[in-house]
Amino acid sequence: MFVSAPELTPAAAPARAILEVVWQDDATARVLTRSPEGEVLEDERILGIQELLALQSSPPAELELGGTALATFAVLDLARASVAEGLVHPLLDSGDGWWYAFWGATLDATVQETLTRIAAALPRVAADAFEGDRESAVHDLYPVAVDQIARDRLRAERVTLAETRRFGKPSAVELFLQGLTAADPTLPRHAGYPALERKLARWVDDGLSNLARTTWNLGLHLDERDAASGALVLELWLQAGDDPTLSLPASLLWEAGDGVFGFLRSGSPQRDLIRALEQIEPLLADVGIELPDSEPTEVELDSETVSRFLRETMPRLTELGVPVLLPSAWLRTAPRLKVNLRATSGPVRSSGLFSPDDLARFDWRIAIGDTTLSDEELQRLAEAKEPFVRIGGRWQAVRRTDVERALRFLEQRRTGNGIVELVRAVSGVSVDEAGLELGEVSLDPALADLLGGSDTRFKALPTPTGMAFKLFPFQERGHGWLRLLGDLGIGAILADDMGLGKTVQAIAMLLSEREEHGEVGPTLVVCPMSVVKQWAAEIHRFAPGLRVHVQHGTLRPVGPALREAVAASDVVVTSYDIATRDAEQLAAIEWNRLILDEAQDVKNPQTKRARSLRLIKAKRRVAMTGTPIENRLGELWAIMDIVNPGLLGSREWFDRTFARKIELWHDEAALERLRAIVHPFVLRRAKDDPEVELELPPITVEKDYCRLTVEQASLYQATVDRWLPRIDAHEDRFGRRGAVLAMLGQLKQVCNHPELILRTDAELAGRSGKLERLVELLRAVPAGEKSLVFTQYPGFDRLVPHLAERLGVEVGFFHGRLNARKREELLEAFAEEGGGPQVLVISIRAGGRGLNLPAANHVFHFDRWWNPAVEQQATDRAYRFGQRRHVHVHSLICTGTLEERIDQLLDSKRELAAKVIAGRSEDWLGDLDLGAIRAAVELSLEAVEEAA
Numbered sequence: 022m023f024v025s026a027p028e029l030t031p032a033a034a035p036a037r038a039i040l041e042v043v044w045q046d047d048a049t050a051r052v053l054t055r056s057p058e059g060e061v062l063e064d065e066r067i068l069g070i071q072e073l074l075a076l077q078s079s080p081p082a083e084l085e086l087g088g089t090a091l092a093t094f095a096v097l098d099l100a101r102a103s104v105a106e107g108l109v110h111p112l113l114d115s116g117d118g119w120w121y122a123f124w125g126a127t128l129d130a131t132v133q134e135t136l137t138r139i140a141a142a143l144p145r146v147a148a149d150a151f152e153g154d155r156e157s158a159v160h161d162l163y164p165v166a167v168d169q170i171a172r173d174r175l176r177a178e179r180v181t182l183a184e185t186r187r188f189g190k191p192s193a194v195e196l197f198l199q200g201l202t203a204a205d206p207t208l209p210r211h212a213g214y215p216a217l218e219r220k221l222a223r224w225v226d227d228g229l230s231n232l233a234r235t236t237w238n239l240g241l242h243l244d245e246r247d248a249a250s251g252a253l254v255l256e257l258w259l260q261a262g263d264d265p266t267l268s269l270p271a272s273l274l275w276e277a278g279d280g281v282f283g284f285l286r287s288g289s290p291q292r293d294l295i296r297a298l299e300q301i302e303p304l305l306a307d308v309g310i311e312l313p314d315s316e317p318t319e320v321e322l323d324s325e326t327v328s329r330f331l332r333e334t335m336p337r338l339t340e341l342g343v344p345v346l347l348p349s350a351w352l353r354t355a356p357r358l359k360v361n362l363r364a365t366s367g368p369v370r371s372s373g374l375f376s377p378d379d380l381a382r383f384d385w386r387i388a389i390g391d392t393t394l395s396d397e398e399l400q401r402l403a404e405a406k407e408p409f410v411r412i413g414g415r416w417q418a419v420r421r422t423d424v425e426r427a428l429r430f431l432e433q434r435r436t437g438n439g440i441v442e443l444v445r446a447v448s449g450v451s452v453d454e455a456g457l458e459l460g461e462v463s464l465d466p467a468l469a470d471l472l473g474g475s476d477t478r479f480k481a482l483p484t485p486t487g488m489a490f491k492l493f494p495f496q497e498r499g500h501g502w503l504r505l506l507g508d509l510g511i512g513a514i515l516a517d518d519m520g521l522g523k524t525v526q527a528i529a530m531l532l533s534e535r536e537e538h539g540e541v542g543p544t545l546v547v548c549p550m551s552v553v554k555q556w557a558a559e560i561h562r563f564a565p566g567l568r569v570h571v572q573h574g575t576l577r578p579v580g581p582a583l584r585e586a587v588a589a590s591d592v593v594v595t596s597y598d599i600a601t602r603d604a605e606q607l608a609a610i611e612w613n614r615l616i617l618d619e620a621q622d623v624k625n626p627q628t629k630r631a632r633s634l635r636l637i638k639a640k641r642r643v644a645m646t647g648t649p650i651e652n653r654l655g656e657l658w659a660i661m662d663i664v665n666p667g668l669l670g671s672r673e674w675f676d677r678t679f680a681r682k683i684e685l686w687h688d689e690a691a692l693e694r695l696r697a698i699v700h701p702f703v704l705r706r707a708k709d710d711p712e713v714e715l716e717l718p719p720i721t722v723e724k725d726y727c728r729l730t731v732e733q734a735s736l737y738q739a740t741v742d743r744w745l746p747r748i749d750a751h752e753d754r755f756g757r758r759g760a761v762l763a764m765l766g767q768l769k770q771v772c773n774h775p776e777l778i779l780r781t782d783a784e785l786a787g788r789s790g791k792l793e794r795l796v797e798l799l800r801a802v803p804a805g806e807k808s809l810v811f812t813q814y815p816g817f818d819r820l821v822p823h824l825a826e827r828l829g830v831e832v833g834f835f836h837g838r839l840n841a842r843k844r845e846e847l848l849e850a851f852a853e854e855g856g857g858p859q860v861l862v863i864s865i866r867a868g869g870r871g872l873n874l875p876a877a878n879h880v881f882h883f884d885r886w887w888n889p890a891v892e893q894q895a896t897d898r899a900y901r902f903g904q905r906r907h908v909h910v911h912s913l914i915c916t917g918t919l920e921e922r923i924d925q926l927l928d929s930k931r932e933l934a935a936k937v938i939a940g941r942s943e944d945w946l947g948d949l950d951l952g953a954i955r956a957a958v959e960l961s962l963e964a965v966e967e968a969a
Contacts, residue, residue, distance in 0.1 A: 038062055040080065041087040042073070042094075044158055045150050048165050050093065052076070054084060058685055070169045073097070089147040095139050096159060100166035103132060109171050110225050113197055113218045119207055120214045122200025124171035125225070126164040130263040136163060137266075156266065168206070175202045193217045236262040237282065237290040239297035241338065243327075244319075245348040245416065253327050253348070253416075255310065256319040257298075259290055260344075275316040301343060308334050324411055331409050351409065351416055358423040359460030360430065360452045361386045361393065364443060366467040381443045381468055385434060387427045388460055389417050396431075403428055423457065430455045440472075440511050440701065441665045447472065448698045450670050453678065472701060485533040487566045492529060495706060495713045499526040502704050503643065504533060507614070512642040512664030514620070516705040519647040519870075519894055520901025521713065524559050527616055527645060531592065532564045542613030543587050545637065549619050550596040552871035554845050556618070557594055567591045573599055573841060579606060597622050597630055604633035612639040619871050620644035623663060624656035626672065634663055647897070648890040649703070654680040657699070665702055718878075720900050720908040724924070726916045727794040729772070730787070734965045736779065737771045737918065740764065741958050748954065761954060765919065768958060770814065772915040773884050777817055785823045791913050792820075795883060796827050798911055799860060806906065807851070808860045808879040811895045813886060815864035820883075824860060833858035837867040852876045869895040875903035882912045887923055917964030922957050 043051045048070050054063040068076065077094045080086060086094070103109065103126065112125035126132075140159040148158035191199075193213030200208045208214070237259040244254045257271035259282070269282065274291055282290040298317065305312065308329040312320055322330060335345050363384040387394045392412050394402070402410060403424045409416055434451060445451045449459040464472070482501035484492040492500060499515065503526060506513040515523050534541055546556055553573050560569050570590040572578070577599070578586050587593055587610055600607060615637055617623065623631040642664045650657050658675045661668055669675045679695045682688035706713050729737060744764035751757035770777035774789040785792060795810070802808055812820070815836040825832040833847050850857035851874065861877065863869070865886060877899045886892050892912075900908045914920045 037083065037085045039087040040084040040090045042090045043147050043149065044162060070165055074169065088144040092139055092143040092147060096162050097166050099132065099135055100163055100170050103167055104170045104174060108132060109167055111201060111221065113214065113221050121206040122197050122208055123206055124168045124201065126167040133264050136160060172202065235288050237288055237293040238262055239294060240268060240344045240346060242346045243348055253322050254319050255322055257317060259294060272318040275318065300341065301338065304334055304337050358427050359388045359458045361388050361460040362446055363463040364468055365465045383446065385431055389419065399427060426456050430457060440509060441668050443468065444472065444698055444701060445668060448694065450698065454670050454674055482533060485529055485536055487532050487536060487564055488529060489563050489565060492525065496522055496526050499704060500529040503527065503530040507534065507641045510641060512702065514644045514649055514660060514664060514703045516646060516649050516703055518706065518708045519897030521706060521708065522902055523645045524556065525563055527643060528560055528564050532567060535591065542611065543590055544592045544614040544616060545607065545612045546592060546594045546616045546618060547597055547600045547634065549622065549871050550598060550841065551844060551867055552618065553594055553596050554841060555873065560592060569594060584610065601630045601633045604636050608636040608638060612637065614641040614643065615639035617644045620646040620660050621648055621651055621656065624651065624659050626659040626662060631659060648894060651888060651890045654683060661699065669698065717900065718904060718907050720910065722910040725794055725798065725911050725913050727790040727913060729790050729915055729964050731965060732775050732788055733771055733790065734960060736775050737768060738960050740767050740771060745955060768919050769884055772918055772920055773814065776819065777814060785819060791915055794913060795881060798881065799824065799828055802879050805855065806879060807877040808881060809874060809877045809899060810860060810862045810881045810883055811865045811869060812862065812883045813865050814884065821862050828860065830859040832860045832862060834862045835868045836864040865891065865895055872898045873901065873903065874898040875901060878904065878906035878908045880908065880910045885912065885920055885924065915964065917961030919958045
């Protein structure tokens with residue numbers, strides 16, 4: 022039973038490892054196993070035809086079959102079926118001075134058709150050893166498989182075609198018949214093989230000729246013999262009806278008669294040719310093509326006739342089933358339309374900066390190959406609607422859709438300005454989104470320097486005279502960078518590490534802008550609610566001359582009162598929640614600048630918060646975040662789309678072009694291209710960069726391991742046993758993922774304290790190994806030094822009085838339910854030297870970012886957020902400017918549990934984030950199979966205190 026092409030398509034998204042088979046030649050193949058993401062998992066093996074047949078009979082059950090393996094096995098299945106149906110014949114062949122006995126493959130119409138379908142479905146990589154010729158690859162493997170299968174079957178059934186002589190020398194026929202069942206087709210030397218080969222060939226040809234009677238169909242070939250003149254020759258060819266790949270020029274009919282054709286197939290080629298010409302000659306005559314009356318073989322066409330033939334006649338011939346083969350050079354070198362760009366800088370102001378209104382002048386040109394088209398030529402090309410045109414002295418293949426795209430592209434982008442559009446152009450984003458290809462890019466020296474990677478792109482600006490404190494040198498560079506982009510009307514992402522003074526650099530920008538230009542309009546600062554008052558305090562502290570209005574609380578002004586407050590202010594500070602609620606009112610005001618602090622709060626572009634901020638009109642935009650990528654590259658797109666709309670294309674295009682390639686396939690080329698695009702708009706310095714030269718105290722980061730109590734261990738195991746069957750029962754992906762994440766959340770709570778998951782109101786002491794370890798560590802903090810304890814479970818409010826009782830000190834609790842006044846009072850009390858709370862328990866959601874808490878130099882992560890970026894933000898509340906003491910960071914981990922196993926993955930996530938590749942946070946566990954989940958949450962013996 023022959024195999025059809027659709028069966029050659031592998032599963033769309035295999036979840037298992039994949040078996041691939043890549044042919045080396047007609048007798049060996051390279052077999053390898055790769056992951057669904059394309060990574061080779063096992064060393065490659067080279068298999069011969071017998072081993073390949075054995076693999077096809079019993080493929081590994083644990084592996085998916087890749088496209089190359091499916092195609093290979095389809096050829097082998099066809100070979101088995103052919104042998105079973107007797108489509109074989111004996112074949113005597115010679116080479117390298119030896120003779121060989123083979124079973125030849127008889128190619129009837131059904132076999133030919135099946136091989137053609139398999140070749141069409143064969144992945145190109147499987148035919149690399151055959152220079153990409155999939156037809157040759159299939160036709161080379163098939164006869165080798167037929168010979169081996171026929172030979173193996175005869176040997177298995179112990180069939181003997183010729184007895185071995187006891188006396189006398191065997192004849193050539195006897196040796197040949199013995200060779201057809203031997204393991205090795207190589208024959209002993211004998212002088213009678215040449216004569217036997219001639220007789221055998223005649224016998225086989227006579228038999229096949231009786232089977233292979235066919236009708237010869239007409240085909241036309243265009244041959245570009247003189248490319249310079251543009252003239253072509255239209256040749257007549259005949260194709261065998263049962264094998265279109267068997268094609269001969271009609272000239273052989275008149276030179277050698279029917280002999281050549283009759284040797285291959287029985288039929289009447291001359292009669293078939295005359296009949297076909299009667300059908301197509303009127304079509305050719307319509308465009309001025311006349312074939313010779315006698316022995317027609319070819320006719321020369323001038324350039325104009327070729328154009329008419331391609332435009333008018335070729336479609337009609339195709340409808341009649343007459344194929345037209347075009348010159349291979351046209352198809353092999355067929356260039357796509359390319360878009361060339363020449364950009365020149367606009368006028369330069371006296372300050373040395375470009376004018377933001379006319380930064381760059383764009384000159385887009387469409388080219389085919391090396392030939393640049395004028396607007397008139399492109400328009401004529403679109404109107405002609407021809408698949409091939411003569412441009413630059415050569416015939417070129419042109420897609421009509423490309424021409425239409427090019428015209429639309431030029432109409433939309435003939436002129437442009439601004440560095441955002443320039444970067445989109447130079448990086449190919451504009452062209453790529455339009456479905457075209459970027460060609461040559463030419464920038465004048467000023468623009469090339471502006472987009473270059475050198476430090477000459479911007480220079481440091483000194484501390485403004487109105488600043489109360491002098492900036493550090495690296496902050497002066499950040500100040501200069503912000504001013505440069507702001508003066509050009511360009512959005513910026515200031516992504517310095519936490520604690521390097523992003524707020525101070527932004528204040529310097531606002532102040533120096535007013536000192537240089539006078540009144541420039543109000544700035545709107547949007548930040549988390551927990552730092553609204555802190556922003557106002559920082560402005561009063563560093564730039565007391567700036568007028569600040571805090572837009573917050575239930576008594577905040579609205580309507581005309583809001584517009585009056587804005588008019589009387591230089592800076593308006595509000596929270597993300599208020600900005601979302603008052604979006605329409607804020608959008609009605611013309612802002613000079615919009616500043617988004619902790620901009621990762623808008624990392625999801627589909628939220629109402631992100632949509633509301635897009636409504637606010639501002640001449641300049643700045644996003645400030647130490648973590649522009651927390652979990653996914655899409656977060657960078659979301660922030661940049663507010664700061665510089667359109668720079669990274671549409672969300673779908675960005676996901677297809679960058680996110681998937683970088684996150685799933687670790688595509689270095691895509692990573693480098695993304696870096697090049699965002700490079701001019703993102704400034705990031707780490708605390709340990711040579712440029713920074715901070716005199717921060719040392720920091721020590723430790724992992725403190727603790728064991729579960731018997732109560733915790735029992736509850737942990739019960740939670741696992743309760744959830745795993747539910748997870749296994751879920752068939753849909755989203756329901757299953759939700760169940761996995763619910764189980765993980767409960768297991769983390771068990772590791773903290775049983776009271777979190779099963780409230781009993783019993784005493785907390787002695788029931789949690791982690792809590793006891795936290796108390797021990799807090800007791801070891803030297804007198805006079807303060808501590809921060811971060812947790813993601815603010816509902817565990819019993820922790821605060823428990824710590825206060827066990828430690829004998831005041832313990833504060835900073836969480837999202839505190840109003841703004843209470844938050845401010847708590848932070849001020851904690852900041853008091855020698856007074857206030859000695860320990861501050863903080864909900865990581867409410868206080869894990871934005872706060873300045875250098876009064877503490879001990880940081881405890883009571884539970885793991887499982888996202889290194891979030892934990893680093895929390896640590897940086899203490900490890901920042903103003904910190905004078907050695908900082909000690911402790912992460913508490915329950916050994917032998919899920920916490921310890923997840924911790925091993927966090928270091929790799931930090932490395933990926935540093936390369937602008939972010940893994941997912943907890944969601945990745947939801948996609949694991951049940952065995953992997955069970956291994957991750959399994960409770961080890963060393964997890965329980967009594968097991969020590």
